[in-house]
Amino acid sequence: MNTVLALLLSAAVINVVVSQEDPTESLAGVYDLTPADFDKVVNGGKHALVEFYAPWCGHCKHLTPEYKKLGEAVAKDPKLKNSVVVAKVNADDHKEIGEKFGVRGFPTIKFFGRGKPTTSPEDYQGGRTSEAFLGYLHEKVAADKGFARIGSLDTLARDFLAAADKTGAAAALKTAAEKLDEASRAAGMLYSKFAEKAATKGGEFFKTETARLERLLESGKVGANKAAEISQKLSVLTAFSPDDEEEDEATKEKLSAAEE
Template sequence: MRCILYLLLWAAVGILVSCEDDPTESLAGVHDLTQADFDKVVTGGKHALVEFYAPWCGHCKHLTPEYKKLGEAVAKDPKLKNSVVIAKVNADDHREIGERFGVRGFPTIKYFGRGKPTSAPEDYNGGRTAEAFLAYLQEKVAADKGFARIGSLDTLARDFLAAADKTGAAAAFKAAAEKLDEAQRAAGLLYGKFAEKAVAKGGDFFKTETARLERLLDSGKVGANKAAEISQKLSVLSAFSPDDEEEDEATKEQLSKAEE
């Protein structure tokens, strides 16, 4: 009888471990993608990390707890939640997706960059832990902080910060924004809008407005469209930071170390 009880206990433990390591399991913060919805979720509008797995793959099963932790961590971080997609695809059932992205083994993990064609993702070759995934994504998001910025208007932003006549310097943004194409005009107009507010409210405006928008984003209470709008504003505001160049160098150094 005792032997039977031990066998039943170990069988129960085995079932729990098997369920815990099942790559087909629905995970919080992780999208389960199919051929029907892949292009609706991975659009290039956000950074995306996608695991291509097979249910029978031992390494995929081993990865499941870490991917679960990753999904939960991203879901709890408002900034990452609004800028990053974590997803997985059963590439054994949906082989056409695996073939589309050149998947030759399991698990294969690919990174789809924000604003880049989804047809050419990067292979992820880093560590297979939740911490390694998070560090990788945080670096990608940090490097992309200037996504809404425009080089010619960045120059005007530096001139504005150094100008004695702030009113005159602010007026230069309007003429510059009018020369932009339609895709850049919305961001271009933000430069002038922020410069005019700084003239009216004083030099601390950039710092206080950045802090206000970051609090809104961190709250997790804004919808996806509003979060995208806030992210664009924060990106443009970063052009008016006197520490911007130092921050860019620090980011470059961090990325350089990560690549070594």
């Protein structure tokens, strides 16, 4: 009887140890931010999910294994990796960051939307599991994917991809873009610019330009304004992807799986 009890107690202790980890531990796919680099990483160029923790906080210790799974999952998913930053901040050591964003308890998790002011993040109110975090991020990325897209020009972009006369199709895009109202014209002219370059350089331009811009974002060397500009360009470039509809279906399937 004593042996059985000892084994049960041992198993309970092991379970507690496994389910609680040091929040200060470096996690794959998760940035450890300080005042020196916070604004460089959370700059509006990508969506950012940030945990504000204290090393002594029990709830933070329980969250660490799930955050670890989240970082690994994002690192393995090319689409999420190119669209999302997962990070954590020791807000006990760096109180100024916590105070800046109104952190009152631990852990506090905030979402910084791509292209939105980093001074006004959303409070994350969802579940504290890696699956819940992933579902939330997939939803945000899916909703935001075409933020700079314009329906009428999307149609002309598809026409461009199918056209034998690329120069003429690019000219049609430019004419349509010039007729847009002032609020939409900047994004519209990106359609025209990309079509003209593809007409000259060939269809591979869209892939190479997308890769170039994604590398710039991932470098962390661009400021908030430049990051937002790059994100707008990447959004418009998705209109020229022949796999766009297939990607949307794949995203829907991931969201459905996360909800289940």
